[in-house]
Each structure stands twice: as structure tokens, then as C-alpha cells.
Amino acid sequence: MLDYDKEAGAYDASRGGEARAEAAAGAVLDLIPDRPGRLLDLACGTGIVTRRLAAARPATRVTGADLADGMIRKAAARLPGAIVQADSRRLPFPTATFDAVTSIWLLHLLTDPDDLRAVIAECARVLRPGGVYVTTVDKAAAHDVGSDIEAALADRPIRPATDAADLVTAHAARCGLGPAGRSAFRGVGQGRSPRSTVADLHRGWFSQLPPGDPRRQTYAARLAELPDQDRRRADPTFSLRAFRKD
DSSP states (O other): OOOHHHHHHHHTGGGTHHHHHHHHHHHHHTTSOOSSEEEEEETOTTSHHHHHHHHHOTTEEEEEEESOHHHHHHHHHHSTTSEEEOBTTBOSSOTTOEEEEEESSOGGGOOSHHHHHHHHHHHHHHEEEEEEEEEEEOHHHHTOOSOHHHHHHTTSOOOOOTTOHHHHHHHHHHTTEEEEEEEEEEOTTOOOOHHHHHHHHHTTOSSOOOTTOTHHHHHHHHHHTSSSTTOOOOOOEEEEEEEEEO
């Protein structure tokens, strides 16, 4: 997993910046009723999306929560007094506090099935009856845009998706959360180039290959043979699911 304290300084610029944040916030807001209340943006990162949620819904009290110190500092500068440090598996909020909870790019990081269940259960716990939980699903699959990069990596060993839509939906149902809609948004600026993919492959992304595995070099060589080494291929389209608390 990334060290998000170290990543915080360059996180926004490397992931589409304000354009991506605008797209993400718009898709999230499409799934949340526009009425006064409280919203928790869980794993809010730098607060770049959280700030847009707050600006778009001035009658809603928006709180951002993240675990990484570096991310918290960035987010707090954007939304002073509205950011808390919290572990998403053990939220420091009373039961039935929020009318909406969002988690964008969180569930795919939870490699332990117990953590996935705990996070979804906590989101359900802090929701009020009738409240809505919105989360990204199938993040890894979104990056398969049918380009030559995916073809070069097609036979690599990959991790099972912890944020698979069917799995998330099943866990949500056990917590009293029923399907309440879906949306999608373009991951602006997140299309991959062959050269950037080689660098990410050596960082341990996109596969289950352990450090030092010679197959990393095999895939890197395939990628190095592709044309237009610095041209980004198509941006991914990320999927959102909404669930309502009974």
C-alpha cells in the first residue's frame, strides 16, 4: 500500500487535480439527496473532493476523516475545523450521526476481508435511518480501457478485487443497506502511458508479483516496446454505488 503521508504533497497533481475532483464530486452529489443534514467523507485524503461537496451543499454540515497525517494537514487547510483523524474501521462518531457517508477510493485498499466488513459496518452504523452510503467499486477494473498497455499485462497475476461491486453489495445488505442507485465519473488525468506503467509496476502496482520477481522485468520489457511511450491512453471511468439504510 502507498505511504499516504509521503504521497500527500504530490497526490492531487498526480491524480487529475481539480478536474478529477470536480468529476468525482458531481457524480457523488447525484446520489445524495439535496437536503439539510450531515455528511461524512471517509478517507477524504487531501480534501479536494470534500471541499467541493461542502461548497455544493451549503445547508449540509460536511466532515472529512482520514488516517494519514499528511492527508489530514492538506484537508484541514482546505476545510478548517471540519477534518478529523480517524480509522475507518473504528469511527469516532456516535451511532446514527450522519445523513450520508461517502468513501471514494477506499475499499480497494482493504486487503483483509475483515477490514472490508468492518468499514462497511461502521459506515452503516453511523448512518441515520434513511441515510445513504456512496462508495467507489471495481477500481482496478476501471483502468482496463482496452489499450495496448492492458494487452501487454493481460497474463499477469492480480489480486482479487476487494471492492468488487457484488461483494460490496453483499456486505452492505448484511448491514441493512440496500441498493439506492449508481453513477460513474471520468478519472480525468489518470490514463496510463507505457513509461508511467513501468514505473508503477516496479512500485508493486497492478499485480501480485513480489519484489525481485523476474516477471516484473518481463512485463516492463513488453511495455517498453510499445509505441508513444509518454502518451497517456484513455482515462478510466470509475463506478459509484449508493446504498440506503433501512
